[in-house]
Amino acid sequence: MRDKIARLFTEHYAFGLRHNTEEGAKSWAIRQVIEKLNCTEEEVLESIERDESKTFTLDKKNDYEVKAINRNYLTIFNDYINNLLDSNEVMFEDVEDIKKSTLDLGSKINISDELEKFSIKGLVLGDIQSGKTTNFMALTSLAFDLGYKRVIILTGLLEDLRVQTLNRAKSALGHPDEKVQDNYGGWMHFLSKGINFPTKNGDIKKDTFHNNQANEIQLKNIWIIKKTAANLKKINDYFENVRSVFGNEGNDKPINFKTLIIDDEADQASLESSGTKTDKSVVSKTYEQITKLATVFPKCCYIGYTASPFANLLTDKDRTSHNINLYPDDFITVLNPGKYYTGYQKFLEISENSKYxxxxxxxxxxxxxxxxxxxxxxxxxxxxxxxxxxxxxxxxxxxxxxxxxxxxxxxxxxxxxxxxxxxxxxxxxxxxxxxxxxxxxxxxxxxxxxxxxxxxxxxxxxxxxxxxxxxxxxxxxxxxxxxxxxxxxxxxxxxxxxxxxxxxxxxxxxxxxxxxxxxxxxxxxxxxxxxxxxxxxxxxxxxxxxxxxxxxxxxxxxxxxxxxxxxxxxVFSSFENLKNDLREMNERDLTPEQIQIKIEKFSNGMKPSSLNKIKGAIEVNKVSFSGRNFISTYFKDDHTNEYNLEKTKNFINQNNVYVKNKYFKIYENISYNSISGFLSELKLPEVSNKNLSHIKEKMDKIKLNKEYFEKWKVVISTNIKDNNGTINLREFNINLSSKSVFSENIKFDEKLNLQTFRLKSILTTSLENFEKKSFEDSKNDKFFKSTEKAKIRTMKDGPVLFIIFSKIISKNDEEKVFLKIAPTIAMIIPKNEDPEFQEKYDNPFYINQSSGEII
Incomplete structure (x- = not known):
C-alpha cells in the first residue's frame, strides 16, 4: 500500500508542480491521494518520508514549447529599431544591444497561437534611468510580430508617469502627432500596423467597454493604465465583459488572444504587501487585481520591469491569489545599460577622484x-x-x-x-x-x-x-x-x-x-x-x-x-553582486527556481524592502561560496548514459566506503584531482559542460586553501526499496531512484544530433543540510528517521559530491522508460576558510525561504 501511495503521490505532485508552488503542489497531491485511495493523511506523509526517490524533483514548467523566432516576419519590431537608429538619441551599439536582448527575451515568450493556454512569469532587471522603457517598448513591438494581440502596460501610481509612458509608446510605434492634421502619410503607415490605444485620452473608465467597439477589440491594442486597485478592477471588469459578450470558445475570441502584461516598476504596489504575516489567504488589493488580470486570459505572459528587485525576489511565494503568485518562476533577465550610461560605477569613480x-x-x-x-x-x-x-x-x-x-x-x-x-x-x-x-x-x-x-x-x-x-x-x-x-x-x-x-x-x-x-x-x-x-x-x-x-x-x-x-x-554594491549572480544563472541555463538567490544584508539596520513585501525572506548568517550546483541536463542516448554509468562506477569503486546504511553510501577524503578528473570524463550536453566549467572555475579559486579543499565527501543515495531496480557497486547494491521527465523538457541538440532531457535538480533538505555528526548517527539507523529539518550545516566540512543513480521515465499520456539508468550529479561547495574569501563572501544575507526553500 505504501508503494502505491508513494507512486500516486509522485504522479500528482509532478503534475501540480506545473501549475503551482512546491508547497501548493504537495498539498494538492496529498488531497488527491487521500480521495482516490481512501487513506489517511498520516499514511501519505509516512509513505512520502520513506520514499527517497524525490532527491530530484521535476522541472516546474508550463505545458508549452517556445518556437524559434522567424526574423523575416518582424515588421513592427524592425520599424521600431530603425526609428531608434534614425532618432540619433541612442548610440548605434546600444541599439544593437537592445535588439539582441529583446530578441533573446522574445524567444522566451514565443508560444504557438494554436496552444489553448499558457502562463509565463518573468522579471527584467535594469539600472536606474538606464532605458528600461525603451527596452519594454522594443518588447511590445516584437510581441505584436510574435502574434500577441494585446499588450497591457501597468505604470506607476501617478498620472504623470502614465502620460509619460503613453507618449513614449505612441512615439515608439510611429503614432503621428495628433496636432499635425496633414500628416497623411504618417497616419497611413501607423494605421497599417493596426494598433489601437484605448487609453490614449485618459486612464481606463467604467464606460470603456461601450466606447471600445467590436472592431477595435479585434485590433492590436496597447492599454496603458495606472497601477491602482480601482483601475485594475475596471480593466478586469472590462475583459469579463469581453468574455461574456464574445464568448471564450476558440482562438478567434478576443479573450483568447495572446496577451502580454508589462508591469513597469514591478516592485511598487504590485507585490503582496498585506499587514498580516500568518493568514496567507489575506492579500493586498492591488496584488489581488494583478493576479486576477494575469489569469483572465488563458494565454498570458506577465513580465515585471524594475531597477530595485529585492522585494520581487523575496516575496512570499505561498501568498497566492487566483492560484498564482507573481514570483518570476520562468526567467530573470538582466539588461545591460548603454555604453554611455552613468550609474553607480561612474559615480563611485567620481567620488574617489573629485571632492567637488x-x-x-x-x-x-x-x-x-x-x-x-x-x-x-x-x-x-x-x-x-x-x-x-x-x-x-x-x-x-x-x-x-x-x-x-x-x-x-x-x-x-x-x-x-x-x-x-x-x-x-x-x-x-x-x-x-x-x-x-x-x-x-x-x-x-x-x-x-x-x-x-x-x-x-x-x-x-x-x-x-x-x-x-x-x-x-x-x-x-x-x-x-x-x-x-x-x-x-x-x-x-x-x-x-x-x-x-x-x-x-x-x-x-x-x-x-x-x-x-x-x-x-x-x-x-x-x-x-x-x-x-x-x-x-x-x-x-x-x-x-x-x-x-x-x-x-x-x-x-x-x-x-x-x-x-x-x-x-x-546598496548598489550589493545590487551589482546580485546582477552578476543572475547573469551567471542565465549563462548556466538555469531558472530562478533552480538556484538560491542571495541578497546581501546591509548595515545601519537597512532592509532590502518593506517588511510587508518580503514575507518570504529569511536572514542567513553563513554563506557558501558557490552553494548548490547542479548538472541538470543529460543526453537521452542510451550509449552515452552507459558510458557515463561505467565511468561513475569506476570512480566509485576506486574508493572505500566511510559510512553505509539503507539511505546512503558515503565516502570521505576524496582528492580534488580525483573529483575534477571524474567530472571531466563525463559526456554531457553543451549547456551542462558550460555549467560544469563555471563550477570548476569556482572550485579552482577556492582551492587557494589546498588542505581544506582536498577533503571531499562523495554521497551515493540509495532508495529504501528496490522497486526501480538495483545497480552493483563492488561490495553492495544501490537501489535506483526514479526520475520523471515531461516531453516538453526533452530537447534536441542540433550540434551533436542527439536528444537531451532536463531535470529540476533540487536536493532535498535532508541531503543538503547534513554534517559529520549526522553521518555518525546514521550508523545506528537514526539518520533521517524524523522529518524534522535539523539545523545542521555542511559549512564546517569540505565540499560534497552527490551521485544519484536513476531510472528515467518519460511522462506524457502514458509511462515509457526510455533510459535504463542515468547517473545524475549535484554538489555543495561550502565557504572557504581563506580570510580573503571570508571577507568577500562570509557575510549575512537574505534568501527566499517560502515554498519550503532552505539553503
Missing part, C-alpha cells in the same frame, strides 16, 4: 533641516546648502550652454536642479520660497561686483579642471540666464497637477514622491538629496542623477549626507 562632485552636507546644514522638519523652529532660508547648490547649478548650466553653442554636445532643451528632501507638500512649499528668493536676489543684483566675485571664486576653486572657457565667457552666460528670466521653478507633487516644465531652459524641480521613482529628470546637473529611509529599494529609486549624462557628468553636483552616501554605495 559628491558634496557632503555640513553638520549645521543637517541640523537645520532636521529642526525645520521636526518643529519648524529653524528657517530654511538660513541654510546655506540651497544657495551653494543653486550657485553651482547656474555655473554648470552656463558651461554646458557654451558647449551646446559650440556644437560640442547635443542641445539639452532643459537643464535641471532637483531638490528632494521631504515628502510633505507644505514643507516643499517652504523650499520653493527659498529658491524664489534666490532667483529674485540674483536677478535683481546680477550686475553687482560682489555677486560676480561669489561665482568667480567657486568657478576657480571647483571647476579648475574644466578649462574649456574663460571666466569672462562663463560670466556672460550666467548674466544672460538672469537677465532673460531663464530660470523657473517646477513643483512636482500631488497638489499642483501637471506642471509645464518646458517653458524655461533652467528649471529647479522641487518634490518628494514624484521625484523618488520613475520620473525621468532631464539633464540633471545639481541635486540636493536628504531623505531618511531604511529600505534599500527606496534609496535606489531616489537616485535620479543616474542616466545618460556623459556629456556633462563633470558638471554634476550632489549634495547629501555622509551617512546617505555610505548607504548608497553599500
Amino acid at each position: 562632485s559628491m558634496i557632503p552636507l555640513k553638520t549645521e546644514e543637517i541640523e537645520n533641516l532636521n529642526s525645520f522638519f521636526k518643529d519648524r523652529k529653524a528657517k530654511l532660508s538660513d541654510n546655506e546648502v540651497f544657495k551653494k547648490a543653486f550657485q553651482r547649478f547656474i555655473i554648470s548650466g552656463s558651461i554646458l550652454k557654451l558647449r551646446e553653442l559650440n556644437e560640442e554636445v547635443r542641445i539639452n532643451k532643459v537643464k535641471t536642479m532637483m531638490i528632494n528632501i521631504h515628502h510633505v507638500n507644505k514643507n516643499q512649499d517652504e523650499i520653493v520660497k527659498v529658491i524664489k528668493e534666490l532667483i529674485k536676489y540674483y536677478s535683481d543684483n546680477i550686475n553687482n561686483a560682489n555677486i560676480e566675485k561669489e561665482f568667480e571664486t567657486i568657478f576657480y576653486k571647483e571647476y579648475s579642471e574644466i578649462n574649456e572657457y574663460s571666466w569672462i565667457r562663463v560670466w556672460e552666460e550666467i548674466k544672460n540666464i538672469f537677465l532673460y528670466e531663464k530660470v523657473k521653478i517646477v513643483i512636482k507633487n500631488s497638489s499642483n497637477g501637471f506642471a509645464d516644465e518646458n517653458n524655461a531652459e533652467f528649471q529647479v524641480w522641487v518634490g518628494g514622491y514624484k521625484l523618488s521613482r520613475g520620473m525621468t529628470v532631464p539633464c540633471l546637473l545639481t541635486s540636493i538629496f536628504y531623505r531618511n529611509t531604511k529600505m534599500a529599494d527606496t534609496l535606489m529609486q531616489m537616485c535620479r542623477w543616474f542616466g545618460y549624462r556623459t556629456e556633462y557628468i563633470d558638471l554634476c553636483k550632489i549634495f547629501t549626507s555622509e551617512i546617505i552616501l555610505d548607504m548608497f554605495f553599500r
Whole structure:
C-alpha cells in the first residue's frame, strides 16, 4: 500500500508542480491521494518520508514549447529599431544591444497561437534611468510580430508617469502627432500596423467597454493604465465583459488572444504587501487585481520591469491569489545599460577622484533641516546648502550652454536642479520660497561686483579642471540666464497637477514622491538629496542623477549626507553582486527556481524592502561560496548514459566506503584531482559542460586553501526499496531512484544530433543540510528517521559530491522508460576558510525561504 501511495503521490505532485508552488503542489497531491485511495493523511506523509526517490524533483514548467523566432516576419519590431537608429538619441551599439536582448527575451515568450493556454512569469532587471522603457517598448513591438494581440502596460501610481509612458509608446510605434492634421502619410503607415490605444485620452473608465467597439477589440491594442486597485478592477471588469459578450470558445475570441502584461516598476504596489504575516489567504488589493488580470486570459505572459528587485525576489511565494503568485518562476533577465550610461560605477569613480562632485552636507546644514522638519523652529532660508547648490547649478548650466553653442554636445532643451528632501507638500512649499528668493536676489543684483566675485571664486576653486572657457565667457552666460528670466521653478507633487516644465531652459524641480521613482529628470546637473529611509529599494529609486549624462557628468553636483552616501554605495554594491549572480544563472541555463538567490544584508539596520513585501525572506548568517550546483541536463542516448554509468562506477569503486546504511553510501577524503578528473570524463550536453566549467572555475579559486579543499565527501543515495531496480557497486547494491521527465523538457541538440532531457535538480533538505555528526548517527539507523529539518550545516566540512543513480521515465499520456539508468550529479561547495574569501563572501544575507526553500 505504501508503494502505491508513494507512486500516486509522485504522479500528482509532478503534475501540480506545473501549475503551482512546491508547497501548493504537495498539498494538492496529498488531497488527491487521500480521495482516490481512501487513506489517511498520516499514511501519505509516512509513505512520502520513506520514499527517497524525490532527491530530484521535476522541472516546474508550463505545458508549452517556445518556437524559434522567424526574423523575416518582424515588421513592427524592425520599424521600431530603425526609428531608434534614425532618432540619433541612442548610440548605434546600444541599439544593437537592445535588439539582441529583446530578441533573446522574445524567444522566451514565443508560444504557438494554436496552444489553448499558457502562463509565463518573468522579471527584467535594469539600472536606474538606464532605458528600461525603451527596452519594454522594443518588447511590445516584437510581441505584436510574435502574434500577441494585446499588450497591457501597468505604470506607476501617478498620472504623470502614465502620460509619460503613453507618449513614449505612441512615439515608439510611429503614432503621428495628433496636432499635425496633414500628416497623411504618417497616419497611413501607423494605421497599417493596426494598433489601437484605448487609453490614449485618459486612464481606463467604467464606460470603456461601450466606447471600445467590436472592431477595435479585434485590433492590436496597447492599454496603458495606472497601477491602482480601482483601475485594475475596471480593466478586469472590462475583459469579463469581453468574455461574456464574445464568448471564450476558440482562438478567434478576443479573450483568447495572446496577451502580454508589462508591469513597469514591478516592485511598487504590485507585490503582496498585506499587514498580516500568518493568514496567507489575506492579500493586498492591488496584488489581488494583478493576479486576477494575469489569469483572465488563458494565454498570458506577465513580465515585471524594475531597477530595485529585492522585494520581487523575496516575496512570499505561498501568498497566492487566483492560484498564482507573481514570483518570476520562468526567467530573470538582466539588461545591460548603454555604453554611455552613468550609474553607480561612474559615480563611485567620481567620488574617489573629485571632492567637488559628491558634496557632503555640513553638520549645521543637517541640523537645520532636521529642526525645520521636526518643529519648524529653524528657517530654511538660513541654510546655506540651497544657495551653494543653486550657485553651482547656474555655473554648470552656463558651461554646458557654451558647449551646446559650440556644437560640442547635443542641445539639452532643459537643464535641471532637483531638490528632494521631504515628502510633505507644505514643507516643499517652504523650499520653493527659498529658491524664489534666490532667483529674485540674483536677478535683481546680477550686475553687482560682489555677486560676480561669489561665482568667480567657486568657478576657480571647483571647476579648475574644466578649462574649456574663460571666466569672462562663463560670466556672460550666467548674466544672460538672469537677465532673460531663464530660470523657473517646477513643483512636482500631488497638489499642483501637471506642471509645464518646458517653458524655461533652467528649471529647479522641487518634490518628494514624484521625484523618488520613475520620473525621468532631464539633464540633471545639481541635486540636493536628504531623505531618511531604511529600505534599500527606496534609496535606489531616489537616485535620479543616474542616466545618460556623459556629456556633462563633470558638471554634476550632489549634495547629501555622509551617512546617505555610505548607504548608497553599500546598496548598489550589493545590487551589482546580485546582477552578476543572475547573469551567471542565465549563462548556466538555469531558472530562478533552480538556484538560491542571495541578497546581501546591509548595515545601519537597512532592509532590502518593506517588511510587508518580503514575507518570504529569511536572514542567513553563513554563506557558501558557490552553494548548490547542479548538472541538470543529460543526453537521452542510451550509449552515452552507459558510458557515463561505467565511468561513475569506476570512480566509485576506486574508493572505500566511510559510512553505509539503507539511505546512503558515503565516502570521505576524496582528492580534488580525483573529483575534477571524474567530472571531466563525463559526456554531457553543451549547456551542462558550460555549467560544469563555471563550477570548476569556482572550485579552482577556492582551492587557494589546498588542505581544506582536498577533503571531499562523495554521497551515493540509495532508495529504501528496490522497486526501480538495483545497480552493483563492488561490495553492495544501490537501489535506483526514479526520475520523471515531461516531453516538453526533452530537447534536441542540433550540434551533436542527439536528444537531451532536463531535470529540476533540487536536493532535498535532508541531503543538503547534513554534517559529520549526522553521518555518525546514521550508523545506528537514526539518520533521517524524523522529518524534522535539523539545523545542521555542511559549512564546517569540505565540499560534497552527490551521485544519484536513476531510472528515467518519460511522462506524457502514458509511462515509457526510455533510459535504463542515468547517473545524475549535484554538489555543495561550502565557504572557504581563506580570510580573503571570508571577507568577500562570509557575510549575512537574505534568501527566499517560502515554498519550503532552505539553503
